[in-house]
Amino acid sequence: MRNQWSLLRDVYQEDRTNLTGYDLINIYINCNDKAHDVKIYTTNNDWLEHGTFVLIHDNINKLDIYLNTLNGSLRELENLLSSLQLNDRAWFFGYRQALKLTVNNFCLERGLSLKKLDQMETYVYYLPKRAVESFNCRLIADIYLASLSLNHAALVDEHWPYRSSDSLALIKDRIQSYISVGAFDGNGQLLAWCLRSVQGSLSNLYVLPSYRRLGLASLLVRHMAKEIAATGAEVLATIAFGNEISQLFFEKLGFKLIDSIVFTMVPGL
Structure with a gap:
């Protein structure tokens, strides 16, 4: 078929x-x-x-x-x-x-x-095209953006709240197969990142604690939104129930709540 x-x-x-x-x-x-x-x-x-x-x-x-x-x-x-x-x-x-x-x-x-x-x-959030078009992706001083490589997978996995025995392989696949972006300092150190899942939603958004409140998370989401929209796909994000901080963050950027979905791990027999 x-x-x-x-x-x-x-x-x-x-x-x-x-x-x-x-x-x-x-x-x-x-x-x-x-x-x-x-x-x-x-x-x-x-x-x-x-x-x-x-x-x-x-x-x-x-x-x-x-x-x-x-x-x-x-x-x-x-x-x-x-x-x-x-x-x-x-x-x-x-x-x-x-x-x-x-x-x-x-x-x-x-x-x-x-x-x-x-x-x-998780909740499903959608970003209307008019919001994507209005985004300004002006860089922050001494910061540059670039796609992630497999060398960054372990760091991403280390800071993922849903880390498991399967997560490193999952993150490697996301980095290797789909759009991703990282924020780097002048020495090439990775400070923050955002990936995309196989279902098309934004995933693994994270900023190292020492570099928060600089606008990095917002910059990464705006950059990813532009990249995804350029492919003709919709810009989507999933947020776990109860994560009100992330909900407010994405809503501030213009994302709209449209649905909720379920993930289930079923053990083998």
Whole structure:
């Protein structure tokens, strides 16, 4: 079905703010190095109408799973998940609240307790194009911006609140495969950074404590927004429930709250 992935992608082209839609599928279409590790499954031959799919990326020691539907049957989506006989450890990435019951039922079918699942919910924020166009990316004195390299991955991982046994590999993939930016001093020391996730949202925004209140975080987000918008994609950010400081920061820059999504880690059998 790989030769039909672009058709499935285009089913979602009317809403580029959907984190498990057009841009996600498009990234996997263009990542040839991941082609043999990725499969997409649909529920029936009418997928061009309802857009129902499960995308599975066999990512070394776990499965990265993305699922969505526009107007298909949630029961059919649930049956599709069951039929795939997924026994490995799996991350269900950024699915809509409407699909939470589908994933929960999948976990219950495996005999798992929902109370023991590693689950996180986040808000989705969207930056209107007019806000991006108004951004001024004037540099701060003695600071320059550049893309990150794999040499910076360990530092980014060290300061990520969601650091885990999988996070360094995830960060390396984000740096290697997608847009990123770092703020450096005149000696080339990395002071702050911002990455982009496979789903297209801003991620891993961080400023080292000694360099805060200089406007670096705002500068990095404005720079990333310009870069992402130039590709034709929407500028999105995800913020964990309860992180009011980050919410206020992004709202001040013009981001609008549009949705909430769920991430779930399912242990292997």
